[in-house]
Every structure is written in structure tokens, then in C-alpha cells.
Amino acid sequence: MPLRLPHVLLESVFVKSGILSSTCTWRLRLQYAHRGFHLSAAAAATPKGKYRQEKPGRGRSGSKTLSKTQFKPTSRTRLVRDLKSKSPTGKYEVARNTHGPSSASKQAATLKEILKDDSVNGRTNSPHSHIVLGEQKLAIEALLDEEFDRSISKIIGQLPESFSSPPLMPSFAQSMKDVLGPDAKPTPIQSLALKHLFSLPRNSKDWNQFLLASETGSGKSIAYLLPLLQLLKETEASATYPPSQLATNPRALVLAPTHELSRQLSTFAKALVHHAKLRVLCASRANVPSTAGARGRGRSARQMMHVVSALSNENKVHGQIEVQPQGLSGARPIDLLVSTPVKALEMVRGWGWDKVVNEEWEREGRIFRPGKPEMGLKRVECVVIDEADILFDPDFRETTLTLLSDISAARGYPVPENAQTINYPFHLILTSATIPASLSSYLTKHHPSLTRLASPNLHRLPATLHTEHVSWTGGNRYADIERRLRRVWAEDALRGTDPETGRLRRSRVLVFCNRSNSVDALGEHLEAKGIPNVTLTSMGSSRAHGSNRHLAGFVKGTERQEATDAEERETPHALITTSLLSRGLDFSPTVQHVFIVDSPRNMIDFLHRAGRSGRAGEHGKVVVFGKLKGRGSGFDTSVKDKVRALSRR
Numbered sequence: 001m002p003l004r005l006p007h008v009l010l011e012s013v014f015v016k017s018g019i020l021s022s023t024c025t026w027r028l029r030l031q032y033a034h035r036g037f038h039l040s041a042a043a044a045a046t047p048k049g050k051y052r053q054e055k056p057g058r059g060r061s062g063s064k065t066l067s068k069t070q071f072k073p074t075s076r077t078r079l080v081r082d083l084k085s086k087s088p089t090g091k092y093e094v095a096r097n098t099h100g101p102s103s104a105s106k107q108a109a110t111l112k113e114i115l116k117d118d119s120v121n122g123r124t125n126s127p128h129s130h131i132v133l134g135e136q137k138l139a140i141e142a143l144l145d146e147e148f149d150r151s152i153s154k155i156i157g158q159l160p161e162s163f164s165s166p167p168l169m170p171s172f173a174q175s176m177k178d179v180l181g182p183d184a185k186p187t188p189i190q191s192l193a194l195k196h197l198f199s200l201p202r203n204s205k206d207w208n209q210f211l212l213a214s215e216t217g218s219g220k221s222i223a224y225l226l227p228l229l230q231l232l233k234e235t236e237a238s239a240t241y242p243p244s245q246l247a248t249n250p251r252a253l254v255l256a257p258t259h260e261l262s263r264q265l266s267t268f269a270k271a272l273v274h275h276a277k278l279r280v281l282c283a284s285r286a287n288v289p290s291t292a293g294a295r296g297r298g299r300s301a302r303q304m305m306h307v308v309s310a311l312s313n314e315n316k317v318h319g320q321i322e323v324q325p326q327g328l329s330g331a332r333p334i335d336l337l338v339s340t341p342v343k344a345l346e347m348v349r350g351w352g353w354d355k356v357v358n359e360e361w362e363r364e365g366r367i368f369r370p371g372k373p374e375m376g377l378k379r380v381e382c383v384v385i386d387e388a389d390i391l392f393d394p395d396f397r398e399t400t401l402t403l404l405s406d407i408s409a410a411r412g413y414p415v416p417e418n419a420q421t422i423n424y425p426f427h428l429i430l431t432s433a434t435i436p437a438s439l440s441s442y443l444t445k446h447h448p449s450l451t452r453l454a455s456p457n458l459h460r461l462p463a464t465l466h467t468e469h470v471s472w473t474g475g476n477r478y479a480d481i482e483r484r485l486r487r488v489w490a491e492d493a494l495r496g497t498d499p500e501t502g503r504l505r506r507s508r509v510l511v512f513c514n515r516s517n518s519v520d521a522l523g524e525h526l527e528a529k530g531i532p533n534v535t536l537t538s539m540g541s542s543r544a545h546g547s548n549r550h551l552a553g554f555v556k557g558t559e560r561q562e563a564t565d566a567e568e569r570e571t572p573h574a575l576i577t578t579s580l581l582s583r584g585l586d587f588s589p590t591v592q593h594v595f596i597v598d599s600p601r602n603m604i605d606f607l608h609r610a611g612r613s614g615r616a617g618e619h620g621k622v623v624v625f626g627k628l629k630g631r632g633s634g635f636d637t638s639v640k641d642k643v644r645a646l647s648r649r
């Protein structure tokens with residue numbers, strides 16, 4: 001137990017003695033009120049009149065002290081400041097439990113200003129610790145406001161409470177029963193989609209733009225797929241089929257950041273069109289940042305060769321899609337293409353379109369011949385961008401925008417260069433579980449007419465997700481993780497055998513690290529300790545095959561009824577990865593445990609990682625490892641505070 005002394009007394013002693021500047025007393029007080037008296041890195045003494053500029057990283061080693069004139073706001077601080085000085089972001093329509101502009105966030109903004117002033121002027125806040133605790137909550141809310149757009153502000157009336165209003169076509173109603181069971185009720189974001197997206201104009205030049213934003217595992221895939229597929233089915237007869245030499249001429253595109261997610265979404269879409277008999281094609285390969293240099297591009301082009309062959313194999317496996325030139329064969333064209341933007345662009349422009357021919361090639365007189373285009377875009381009526389915050393992130397934005405421009409040009413409405421307001425000649429639906437401030441301001445600037453639909457729990461952890469913070473013991477961290485894994489499985493054993501299989505249940509655990517080399521090192525450690533596991537990183541060779549087979553072993557495990565407990569123990573029950581798999585993938589109900597072993601880089605990352613469990617109302621548990629006590633614990637304790645704020649309802 002830390003020694004608790006009256007903090008006002010401590011404060012005045014430290015300030016008067018010059019050990020502590022009054023500029024940081026508020027931070028000290030927040031810490032004190034929360035945990036007893038610890039001098040943390042954040043509250044450590046700063047000479048009077050100076051600002052502390054923190055470099056990314058933890059603890060004091062990354063900070064340097066600057067004079068007032070030297071202080072430069074970080075890009076994030078600048079962004080927040082700029083955002084504040086500009087017009088408010090677009091408005092959201094929320095599903096339920098709505099209220100006017102969040103008073104908490106208003107108070108938080110005010111408080112942030114007060115805190116900022118205090119740190120400059122050396123004023124002190126109220127000495128009452130309960131008030132300080134309230135202030136701490138608000139300060140944390142204010143920090144979260146810097147990361148996300150939380151300006152939910154519009155009240156709406158009644159929303160559809162079943163999937164029969166508006167009526168689904170019988171084929172889709174049947175598929176929904178097959179997929180979700182007969183009693184499924186729409187989630188809030190699905191209710192909003194039922195209200196707005198089923199009335200998208202058909203066969204007209206009135207194109208709409210929507211943003212669907214709701215917490216992880218809240219059913220966004222159905223929210224956009226169902227109206228999209230119904231639109232495609234309804235317009236199927238009237239859609240024209242201009243002769244084309246190109247193999248693929250889809251009527252809609254769903255874009256996702258990873259090929260794992262593209263695979264999963266296309267499988268899901270195929271289940272939904274089982275009775276409606278629409279044609280869904282998945283074409284994907286691992287995405288690379290569009291800002292990657294020549295080296296990155298060259299590498300991805302090489303990887304491509306593997307994927308093309310795997311892709312055709314996969315089509316054979318599913319037996320649903322044969323990619324043939326439509327104009328030549330007269331085959332019915334693809335209705336929906338699910339893809340990564342990189343792969344889609346490659347199909348449009350031809351393999352190697354972005355290849356940079358290096359000097360060595362030129363010297364050797366080698367000729368590079370890019371591939372031929374395979375996909376036409378004239379017929380595209382609707383584009384969905386899943387995980388929009390990633391695909392509009394500066395790393396991927398160039399590729400995404402190039403593809404959207406290509407579609408516009410192919411449809412006869414090229415996007416004017418440097419256009420401020422962009423109106424694409426197709427319906428555009430963006431979805432994400434997190435709306436960073438940067439995406440929000442981009443949309444406000446370029447898509448002012450976009451309608452934002454948000455669930456009331458956007459930017460909150462799912463209610464069914466339990467969070468536990470575990471402190472490192474100070475010894476070998478991999479051993480700490482191993483111990484915790486064994487504890488999960490020991491708890492499973494206490495629950496006895498599964499009544500369905502008659503075998504001992506053994507939970508599957510998804511472990512997130514920040515770096516690929518940590519993934520590999522942890523995987524090796526666990527393997528050496530007799531814990532079979534799957535490791536997956538962005539450049540891992542298992543991804544090159546273009547299917548999700550590398551995940552299947554972990555997700556499905558030993559399904560054979562006759563498998564023994566020993567066999568079950570030998571199959572991997574831990575999947576170790578980076579944020580690569582934190583986006584969109586649905587492991588429910590298999591995965592109920594998530595371990596976050598490296599501090600998440602930001603709360604957006606945290607929400608997505610944690611959100612791989614506790615999905616669709618299932619119980620889930622996320623274990624966050626960190627240094628929670630003593631010197632250098634400031635970063636991890638602030639993560640803990642923010643996580644608590646994200647769990648608050």
C-alpha cells in the first residue's frame with residue numbers, strides 16, 4: 001500500500017522547495033488522487049517556465065526539456081488544435097440512447113483548456129481529491145476526444161426492429177435465417193442500415209454517400225452487405241451487359257485492407273447470396289502501403305505471382321466462379337468483387353503497372369512488360385470501403401483514391417484534379433469501428449454531403465468484454481505470458497468436459513504483439529515450452545498463398561469427434577500476431593481470450609485488438625500486460641485509465 005499523505009501539503013512542500021514546478025502539480029495531483037503518492041515520469045520535476053516535450057516511447061528517457069519559445073506542438077497536437085479552430089465535423093445519426101452534444105466531451109474540452117492554462121500560468125486547481133478524480137476522468141475523456149471523433153449529436157425516432165422491415169426479398173430472408181437463425185434481431189447499426197440503405201436510388205444518377213460507424217463485433221458486415229446485395233438483385237434484370245474483352249466487370253466492389261478480411265467477407269457474402277444466386281468473386285493479396293518505395297512495390301509484385309495461382313485454385317475449390325472474358329464467352333458477369341485496393345487496381349491497370357524499373361535492369365537491357373488489364377469498371381454502381389480509417393490513412397489513401405478515380409473515369413465522370421468536394425458517380429459506403437479525427441476532418445472537407453450513421457456505443461468496448469490488467473513480474477516476460485496462457489487452460493479444465501464433444505474444452509487465445517520479431521520470439525519460446533502455436537506476420541510465408549488456410553488450423557482446431565484429448569492438446573490454441581489481424585476478422589465464437597502483450601500504440605489500435613473477442617453479444621476477455629507500478633509505469637497506467645474510460649457507459 002502506498003503511503004497516503006495529504007497531497008496539498010506535499011504539493012506545497014515540493015513547490016516551495018523548488019523541487020517541483022507548479023506547472024506539473026495538476027498531473028501530480030491526478031496521480032495522487034488515483035493511486036496514492038508516486039512521483040511518476042509525467043509528474044517529475046520540470047524547471048519552472050519550461051515545457052516537457054515527450055518523444056514517442058516510454059518513461060523519462062524519451063523526454064527533453066524545452067524553453068517556451070522552443071516548444072513545438074506535435075503533429076497530433078497541431079491537428080487537434082487545427083480541428084478545434086475549424087468548423088465542427090459532420091453530424092452523426094445515432095441508433096438509440098442519443099442525446100445532444102455530449103456534455104462530458106464539452107466539459108472535457110473546457111477542462112483541457114483549463115489544464116493547459118494551468119500548466120502555463122502555474123495556477124493550481126481545487127485541492128479536493130474527489131473533484132480531482134472527476135477531473136481526471138474528464139481529462140482522460142479529453143485525451144480520447146483527441147484520438148476519435150466523438151461528436152455524436154443528432155436524435156432520431158423509431159428504427160426497424162426486425163429484418164422484415166423493410167421487407168427482404170425471400171431469398172435473402174431465407175439466407176439470414178440460415179446464417180443467424182430464425183430469431184435474430186438487427187443490431188443498432190443494422191437498424192440504421194435498414195432505414196437508410198435499403199432506399200438507395202436504383203438506376204439513377206442520384207448517388208449517395210454513407211458512413212457506418214459502430215463498435216467492433218456489432219454486425220457492420222451484414223449492415224452493408226444485405227442492402228447492397230438486395231440492390232444488386234433488384235437491378236439484375238435491368239443491368240446492361242456491354243460486351244467486354246475483360247474477364248471481370250463487377251457491379252459492386254467491397255474493399256478491405258487485408259486479404260484475410262477480404263476472404264472472410266467474400267465467404268460471408270457467398271452465404272448471403274446462396275439462395276439469390278448472385279456471383280461473388282474474391283481477389284486479394286496482401287496490401288502494401290501506397291507510399292512504399294520501389295523496393296516495397298517490387299516485392300509485392302513478386303508475391304503477386306503466388307497469389308494469382310492460389311486465387312485460381314481457390315475458385316476451383318469453391319466451384320462457384322470461373323473467371324472468363326465475358327465478352328467472349330457470354331458468361332454471366334460478376335456481381336460483387338471483394339478485394340484489397342492494391343489487387344483491384346492491379347486487375348484494372350494490369351500486373352506490374354506501378355513497377356519501378358531499376359537501373360540494373362536497364363543496364364542489362366531487360367524489358368519489363370506489365371500485364372494486361374483484367375477488370376472493367378464501367379458497371380460499378382456501388383463501392384463499400386470496409387475499415388475506412390485504414391484505407392483512408394495516409395499510407396493507403398493514394399491507392400484507394402486512385403481506384404475510386406479510375407472507377408469514376410470509367411463511368412464517364414472523371415474526378416476533377418484538386419477537387420475540394422468529391423461526388424463519385426456511384427454509391428459510396430464507408431464503414432469502421434473507429435473514426436479518427438483525421439478521417440472525420442477529411443470527410444467533412446471532401447464529402448460534406450456524406451450521411452454518418454453511428455451506434456450509441458461507438459468508440460466503446462463491447463459491454464460483454466471483460467478487461468484485466470496484468471503487471472509484468474519483472475522477470476522473463478515470455479514466461480509471464482506462458483504462465484497466463486496455462487492459467488486460462490487450467491480454468492477451462494476446472495469447468496469440465498464439453499457436453500457436445502465430451503472432450504476437455506481448451507480456449508483459443510489470440511496474442512497481439514507490436515513487432516514481427518516479438519511474434520516470432522514469443523512463438524519460439526512457447527513452442528520450446530510445449531505450447532503449439534501459430535505465428536502470423538505481414539511478411540510471413542503462409543500468407544503468400546492467398547487463402548485463409550493458415551488461419552483455419554487455429555480457428556477450427558481438431559473438429560473430429562474421435563480426436564483424443566491428447567490430439568486436441570497438440571493442435572495450436574494460441575495465435576500470435578501483430579495488428580495485421582486486428583482489423584475486421586471475426587473469430588467468434590471460437591476466440592474468447594485476447595492477450596495484448598505490447599502496449600497498444602494508441603486507443604484505436606487497442607479497440608480493434610480487444611474487439612476480436614466479446615463479439616455479437618458473446619462473452620470475451622482481454623488481458624492487457626504492462627508495467628503498472630514504479631518507475632517507467634506512466635505510459636501503461638495511462639493506457640489502463642483510458643481503457644477504463646472506454647469501458648464506461
Ligand SMILES: Nc1ncnc2c1ncn2[C@@H]1O[C@H](COP(=O)(O)OP(=O)(O)OP(=O)(O)O)[C@@H](O)[C@H]1O
Pocket residue numbers: 180184185186187190214215216217218219220221222432433583584585586588611615616
Ligand atoms: N443481428 C445479429 N444477431 C446476432 N449475431 C449477429 C448479428 N449480426 C451479426 N452477427 C454476428 O456478429 C459477428 C460480428 O459481425 P461483424 O464481423 O459483421 O462485426 P463488425 O461490426 O464488422 O466488427 P469489426 O468492427 O470488428 O469489423 C458475426 O459472427 C456475425 O455473424
